[in-house]
Amino acid sequence: MIWRRQTTHDALNAMNEGTMMALLDIRYVALTDDSLEATMPVDHRTHQPFGLLHGGASVVLAETLGSMAGYLCTEGDQKVVGLEINANHIRAVRSGRVRGVCKAIHTGRRSQVWQIEIFDEEGRLCCTSRLTTAVI
Template sequence: MIWKRAVTLEALNAMGEGNMVGLLDIRFDAIGDDSLEATMPVDARTCQPFGLLHGGASVVLAETLGSVAGYLCTEGAQKVVGVEVNANHLRAVTGGRVRGVCRALHAGGRHQVWQIDIYNEQGKMCCSSRLTTAVV
């Protein structure tokens, strides 16, 4: 297990109230020994004008997962801040919910690198993202 903080799905989902996470209805639904998962709807809040999942919404899901995972790998008053995020959009999504799966590529004491893959409801990858965070 890589997590240093004890947390429940209920607590993670409560963190999203009153901010962009809640606004986009991002829901944490699984905490594994080395992974964190959340879903997000593909609807009017997250689509671009042509009816496809907006790339920026995918990045919001990715950065949310990576930042929360990074925080769970810290202790005490430590926090994490995003330093760099990139995303490769591989497949269009027009509806349903997408699922992000986050895993650490490096969870160090000063910086972290997270791989976040986003899948459509058919289990096909639609976005591959990487987030680098600094521990402060």
């Protein structure tokens, strides 16, 4: 297991209250030994003007997952902040919920690198993202 903090996905969801994650209805749904998963609706809150999932909304989901996963790999008063994120949008999504799966590429003392893949309800890859974080 890579996590240094004990939690549940229900406790993580409670942390989202009053944040952008709550506004977009991002919900943590699974916490395994080496991954963190969350879902996000594809609806009026996350659409771009042409009725498709906005690429920026995918990046919000990716950074949400990577930042929280990073935090879970720290101890005490340590926090994690994003340094760089990139995303490749592979498939358009019009409706439903997308699911992001976050896994560590590197979890160092001062920096971390996270791979986040976002899938549609049929399990097709829609976006792949990489987030680099700093531990402060």
